[in-house]
Amino acid sequence: MDHKSFSTQFLDRVSLKRSDKIWLKAQFSNQSTRIIPVWNLKSFCMPAPDQRPIFLTPSDLDNYRKAFESSILLGVSNKRTYFAVDIDSEKFASTLCNQKNGELLDLRHVVSVLNYQQGALMTLAQFMINWNSNNRFCGKCGYPTVSSEAGNVCICQNSQCKQSHFPSMDPAIIVLVSSGEYCLLGSQKPWPKGMYSTIAGFVEPGENIEDAVIREVAEETGIKVKEIAYQSSQPWLFPSSLMLGFTATARSNKIRIAKNELEDARWFSREEIKDNLNQGLMRLPSKVSIAYHLIKTWYDKGDVGKLNPT
Protein backbone atom coordinates (compact mmCIF):
# COMPACT_ATOMS: atom_id res chain seq x y z
CA MET A 1 0.00 0.00 0.00
CA ASP A 2 1.12 3.56 -0.54
CA HIS A 3 -0.19 6.69 1.15
CA LYS A 4 -3.22 6.66 -1.14
CA SER A 5 -4.41 3.62 0.80
CA PHE A 6 -8.10 3.69 1.67
CA SER A 7 -9.03 5.99 -1.19
CA THR A 8 -11.96 4.48 -3.11
CA GLN A 9 -11.26 6.17 -6.44
CA PHE A 10 -11.38 2.75 -8.16
CA LEU A 11 -15.00 2.42 -7.08
CA ASP A 12 -17.90 3.89 -9.09
CA ARG A 13 -20.22 5.02 -6.29
CA VAL A 14 -23.26 4.70 -8.65
CA SER A 15 -25.17 7.23 -6.56
CA LEU A 16 -28.02 7.36 -9.09
CA LYS A 17 -28.64 3.62 -8.58
CA ARG A 18 -29.04 3.87 -4.81
CA SER A 19 -32.81 4.32 -5.03
CA ASP A 20 -33.34 1.82 -7.87
CA LYS A 21 -34.79 -1.13 -5.91
CA ILE A 22 -35.03 -3.38 -8.98
CA TRP A 23 -31.37 -2.82 -9.89
CA LEU A 24 -30.30 -3.26 -6.26
CA LYS A 25 -32.23 -6.52 -5.90
CA ALA A 26 -30.74 -7.85 -9.15
CA GLN A 27 -27.22 -6.96 -8.01
CA PHE A 28 -27.78 -8.52 -4.61
CA SER A 29 -28.69 -11.86 -6.19
CA ASN A 30 -25.93 -11.78 -8.83
CA GLN A 31 -23.22 -14.28 -7.87
CA SER A 32 -20.47 -11.96 -9.14
CA THR A 33 -21.46 -9.49 -6.41
CA ARG A 34 -19.28 -9.38 -3.31
CA ILE A 35 -20.61 -8.63 0.16
CA ILE A 36 -18.40 -7.43 2.99
CA PRO A 37 -19.77 -8.71 6.30
CA VAL A 38 -19.10 -6.90 9.56
CA TRP A 39 -20.12 -8.10 13.01
CA ASN A 40 -19.91 -5.81 16.03
CA LEU A 41 -17.46 -3.63 14.04
CA LYS A 42 -15.17 -6.61 13.57
CA SER A 43 -14.06 -7.80 10.15
CA PHE A 44 -14.11 -11.35 8.83
CA CYS A 45 -10.60 -12.38 7.77
CA MET A 46 -8.52 -15.49 7.26
CA PRO A 47 -6.36 -16.31 10.28
CA ALA A 48 -2.75 -15.03 10.50
CA PRO A 49 -0.44 -14.99 8.69
CA ASP A 50 -2.78 -14.85 5.66
CA GLN A 51 -5.35 -12.39 7.05
CA ARG A 52 -7.03 -11.98 3.66
CA PRO A 53 -10.47 -10.41 4.04
CA ILE A 54 -13.46 -12.67 3.52
CA PHE A 55 -15.86 -11.32 0.90
CA LEU A 56 -19.14 -13.21 0.58
CA THR A 57 -21.30 -14.07 -2.41
CA PRO A 58 -25.08 -13.58 -2.14
CA SER A 59 -25.65 -17.33 -1.67
CA ASP A 60 -23.48 -17.27 1.46
CA LEU A 61 -26.25 -15.19 3.02
CA ASP A 62 -29.20 -17.38 1.95
CA ASN A 63 -29.87 -18.23 5.60
CA TYR A 64 -29.56 -14.65 6.82
CA ARG A 65 -33.00 -13.25 6.13
CA LYS A 66 -32.15 -9.59 6.84
CA ALA A 67 -29.31 -9.58 4.33
CA PHE A 68 -30.84 -7.48 1.56
CA GLU A 69 -32.82 -5.09 3.73
CA SER A 70 -29.76 -4.30 5.85
CA SER A 71 -27.33 -4.10 2.93
CA ILE A 72 -25.41 -0.92 2.14
CA LEU A 73 -24.40 -0.28 -1.46
CA LEU A 74 -20.72 0.66 -1.64
CA GLY A 75 -20.24 0.83 -5.42
CA VAL A 76 -19.18 -0.97 -8.57
CA SER A 77 -15.68 -1.81 -9.77
CA ASN A 78 -14.79 -3.90 -12.84
CA LYS A 79 -18.48 -4.78 -13.30
CA ARG A 80 -18.58 -6.23 -9.79
CA THR A 81 -20.96 -4.68 -7.27
CA TYR A 82 -19.93 -4.38 -3.62
CA PHE A 83 -22.24 -4.24 -0.62
CA ALA A 84 -21.63 -4.14 3.12
CA VAL A 85 -23.88 -6.09 5.49
CA ASP A 86 -24.05 -5.66 9.25
CA ILE A 87 -24.38 -9.16 10.70
CA ASP A 88 -26.33 -8.48 13.89
CA SER A 89 -26.51 -12.11 15.01
CA GLU A 90 -23.56 -13.49 16.96
CA LYS A 91 -24.73 -17.01 16.12
CA PHE A 92 -24.73 -16.32 12.38
CA ALA A 93 -21.36 -14.54 12.64
CA SER A 94 -19.98 -17.66 14.27
CA THR A 95 -21.53 -19.86 11.55
CA LEU A 96 -19.91 -17.71 8.86
CA CYS A 97 -16.51 -18.01 10.57
CA ASN A 98 -16.85 -21.79 10.68
CA GLN A 99 -17.98 -22.06 7.06
CA LYS A 100 -15.14 -19.89 5.78
CA ASN A 101 -12.46 -21.00 8.25
CA GLY A 102 -12.13 -17.34 9.15
CA GLU A 103 -12.00 -15.27 12.29
CA LEU A 104 -13.19 -11.87 13.46
CA LEU A 105 -10.46 -9.25 13.66
CA ASP A 106 -10.11 -5.56 14.44
CA LEU A 107 -9.63 -3.99 11.02
CA ARG A 108 -6.97 -1.58 12.32
CA HIS A 109 -4.76 -4.57 13.13
CA VAL A 110 -4.87 -6.01 9.62
CA VAL A 111 -5.05 -3.01 7.26
CA SER A 112 -1.30 -2.95 6.73
CA VAL A 113 -1.35 -6.43 5.17
CA LEU A 114 -4.35 -5.84 2.91
CA ASN A 115 -3.91 -4.75 -0.67
CA TYR A 116 -4.99 -1.26 -1.62
CA GLN A 117 -8.50 -2.10 -2.87
CA GLN A 118 -9.24 -4.57 -0.09
CA GLY A 119 -8.22 -2.00 2.53
CA ALA A 120 -10.36 0.72 0.96
CA LEU A 121 -13.44 -1.54 0.65
CA MET A 122 -13.09 -2.94 4.17
CA THR A 123 -12.70 0.47 5.80
CA LEU A 124 -15.56 1.94 3.77
CA ALA A 125 -17.82 -1.00 4.71
CA GLN A 126 -17.03 -0.61 8.39
CA PHE A 127 -17.45 3.17 8.28
CA MET A 128 -20.87 2.95 6.57
CA ILE A 129 -22.14 0.31 8.99
CA ASN A 130 -20.91 2.34 11.95
CA TRP A 131 -22.43 5.52 10.51
CA ASN A 132 -25.84 3.87 10.01
CA SER A 133 -25.71 2.49 13.53
CA ASN A 134 -24.93 5.95 14.95
CA ASN A 135 -27.73 7.64 13.00
CA ARG A 136 -30.72 5.51 13.93
CA PHE A 137 -32.21 8.56 15.65
CA CYS A 138 -32.56 12.07 14.27
CA GLY A 139 -30.01 14.46 15.76
CA LYS A 140 -32.45 17.33 15.23
CA CYS A 141 -35.68 16.03 16.81
CA GLY A 142 -34.81 12.64 18.33
CA TYR A 143 -37.29 10.55 16.31
CA PRO A 144 -36.16 7.26 14.75
CA THR A 145 -34.73 7.47 11.25
CA VAL A 146 -35.05 5.04 8.39
CA SER A 147 -32.07 4.07 6.27
CA SER A 148 -32.61 5.02 2.63
CA GLU A 149 -30.69 5.18 -0.68
CA ALA A 150 -29.24 1.71 -0.08
CA GLY A 151 -27.87 2.72 3.30
CA ASN A 152 -26.38 6.02 2.20
CA VAL A 153 -28.92 8.37 3.82
CA CYS A 154 -30.83 8.24 7.12
CA ILE A 155 -34.18 10.06 6.95
CA CYS A 156 -36.11 11.20 10.01
CA GLN A 157 -39.54 9.57 10.28
CA ASN A 158 -41.11 12.52 12.09
CA SER A 159 -43.47 14.03 9.48
CA GLN A 160 -42.81 17.49 10.96
CA CYS A 161 -39.04 17.08 10.52
CA LYS A 162 -38.07 14.67 7.69
CA GLN A 163 -34.43 15.70 8.10
CA SER A 164 -32.00 13.78 5.86
CA HIS A 165 -28.70 12.81 7.45
CA PHE A 166 -25.73 12.11 5.15
CA PRO A 167 -22.41 10.40 5.92
CA SER A 168 -19.44 12.74 6.23
CA MET A 169 -15.82 12.82 7.29
CA ASP A 170 -14.15 15.19 9.74
CA PRO A 171 -11.30 17.24 8.22
CA ALA A 172 -8.03 16.98 10.11
CA ILE A 173 -4.61 18.39 9.25
CA ILE A 174 -1.36 16.47 9.53
CA VAL A 175 1.95 18.25 9.00
CA LEU A 176 5.64 17.51 8.66
CA VAL A 177 7.40 20.55 10.13
CA SER A 178 11.07 20.91 9.22
CA SER A 179 13.86 23.20 10.32
CA GLY A 180 17.08 22.88 8.36
CA GLU A 181 18.12 19.22 8.58
CA TYR A 182 15.61 18.43 11.34
CA CYS A 183 11.96 17.46 11.45
CA LEU A 184 9.49 17.83 14.29
CA LEU A 185 7.84 14.65 15.55
CA GLY A 186 5.62 14.09 18.55
CA SER A 187 4.56 11.18 20.70
CA GLN A 188 1.22 10.67 22.44
CA LYS A 189 0.75 8.91 25.74
CA PRO A 190 -1.51 6.08 24.50
CA TRP A 191 0.91 5.14 21.72
CA PRO A 192 3.38 2.25 21.91
CA LYS A 193 6.70 3.16 23.54
CA GLY A 194 9.05 4.94 21.15
CA MET A 195 6.35 5.75 18.58
CA TYR A 196 6.77 9.20 17.01
CA SER A 197 4.70 10.81 14.29
CA THR A 198 3.88 14.09 12.59
CA ILE A 199 1.73 16.73 14.29
CA ALA A 200 -2.00 16.38 13.60
CA GLY A 201 -5.35 17.69 14.74
CA PHE A 202 -8.91 18.47 13.68
CA VAL A 203 -9.85 21.59 11.77
CA GLU A 204 -11.98 23.83 14.02
CA PRO A 205 -15.27 25.29 12.73
CA GLY A 206 -14.66 28.59 10.93
CA GLU A 207 -11.00 27.85 10.28
CA ASN A 208 -9.31 27.37 6.93
CA ILE A 209 -6.93 24.44 6.77
CA GLU A 210 -3.75 26.56 6.64
CA ASP A 211 -4.88 28.32 9.83
CA ALA A 212 -5.49 24.90 11.36
CA VAL A 213 -1.88 23.89 10.58
CA ILE A 214 -0.52 27.05 12.25
CA ARG A 215 -2.78 26.66 15.31
CA GLU A 216 -2.26 22.92 15.84
CA VAL A 217 1.54 23.08 15.64
CA ALA A 218 1.64 26.11 17.95
CA GLU A 219 -0.81 24.59 20.44
CA GLU A 220 0.91 21.23 20.67
CA THR A 221 4.57 22.22 20.43
CA GLY A 222 4.86 26.03 20.73
CA ILE A 223 6.50 26.14 17.28
CA LYS A 224 5.46 28.84 14.82
CA VAL A 225 5.40 27.77 11.15
CA LYS A 226 5.54 29.34 7.68
CA GLU A 227 5.68 28.09 4.06
CA ILE A 228 2.69 25.81 4.58
CA ALA A 229 2.31 23.61 1.51
CA TYR A 230 -0.42 21.06 0.81
CA GLN A 231 0.92 17.60 -0.16
CA SER A 232 -1.85 15.01 -0.34
CA SER A 233 -4.83 13.64 1.55
CA GLN A 234 -6.05 10.34 2.91
CA PRO A 235 -9.40 9.16 4.24
CA TRP A 236 -8.74 7.65 7.66
CA LEU A 237 -12.03 6.07 8.63
CA PHE A 238 -11.02 5.05 12.16
CA PRO A 239 -13.59 6.35 12.76
CA SER A 240 -14.21 9.20 10.28
CA SER A 241 -11.27 11.52 9.52
CA LEU A 242 -10.14 13.02 6.24
CA MET A 243 -6.43 13.64 6.75
CA LEU A 244 -5.06 16.67 4.86
CA GLY A 245 -1.29 16.38 4.61
CA PHE A 246 1.05 19.40 4.65
CA THR A 247 4.66 20.37 4.99
CA ALA A 248 5.70 23.55 6.80
CA THR A 249 8.90 25.29 7.84
CA ALA A 250 9.53 26.31 11.43
CA ARG A 251 9.93 30.02 12.24
CA SER A 252 11.11 29.15 15.75
CA ASN A 253 12.86 26.13 17.27
CA LYS A 254 12.13 26.15 21.00
CA ILE A 255 9.63 23.40 21.78
CA ARG A 256 6.99 23.90 24.46
CA ILE A 257 4.98 20.70 24.77
CA ALA A 258 1.26 20.81 25.55
CA LYS A 259 1.20 17.93 28.02
CA ASN A 260 -2.52 17.34 27.58
CA GLU A 261 -1.90 16.68 23.86
CA LEU A 262 1.58 15.19 23.61
CA GLU A 263 3.83 13.07 25.78
CA ASP A 264 6.93 14.31 23.96
CA ALA A 265 7.98 16.33 20.91
CA ARG A 266 11.49 16.61 19.50
CA TRP A 267 13.57 17.70 16.56
CA PHE A 268 15.00 14.64 14.82
CA SER A 269 17.78 14.54 12.24
CA ARG A 270 17.71 11.79 9.63
CA GLU A 271 20.74 10.19 11.27
CA GLU A 272 18.95 10.07 14.64
CA ILE A 273 15.88 8.48 13.07
CA LYS A 274 18.05 5.95 11.25
CA ASP A 275 20.06 5.06 14.38
CA ASN A 276 16.99 4.93 16.63
CA LEU A 277 15.15 2.67 14.19
CA ASN A 278 18.18 0.40 13.82
CA GLN A 279 18.48 0.08 17.59
CA GLY A 280 14.77 -0.56 18.02
CA LEU A 281 14.38 2.60 20.12
CA MET A 282 11.91 4.26 17.81
CA ARG A 283 8.77 3.32 15.90
CA LEU A 284 7.12 5.20 13.08
CA PRO A 285 3.43 5.12 12.07
CA SER A 286 2.07 2.36 9.85
CA LYS A 287 3.39 2.38 6.29
CA VAL A 288 -0.19 2.76 5.03
CA SER A 289 -0.61 6.10 6.80
CA ILE A 290 -0.15 9.55 5.33
CA ALA A 291 1.99 10.34 8.39
CA TYR A 292 4.53 7.73 7.29
CA HIS A 293 4.42 9.06 3.72
CA LEU A 294 5.15 12.63 4.90
CA ILE A 295 8.08 11.45 7.04
CA LYS A 296 9.46 9.25 4.26
CA THR A 297 9.23 11.99 1.63
CA TRP A 298 11.23 14.34 3.87
CA TYR A 299 13.71 11.65 4.96
CA ASP A 300 14.43 10.42 1.43
CA LYS A 301 15.52 13.92 0.37
CA GLY A 302 18.53 13.62 2.68
CA ASP A 303 21.79 11.76 2.17
CA VAL A 304 21.39 8.82 4.57
CA GLY A 305 19.51 6.54 2.17
CA LYS A 306 15.84 5.67 1.91
CA LEU A 307 13.59 5.25 4.91
CA ASN A 308 12.62 1.62 5.24
CA PRO A 309 12.00 0.59 8.85
CA THR A 310 11.29 -3.08 9.40
Ligand SMILES: [Zn+2]
Ligand atom coordinates in the same frame (compact mmCIF):
# COMPACT_ATOMS: atom_id res chain seq x y z
ZN1 LIG B 1 -36.04 14.68 12.93
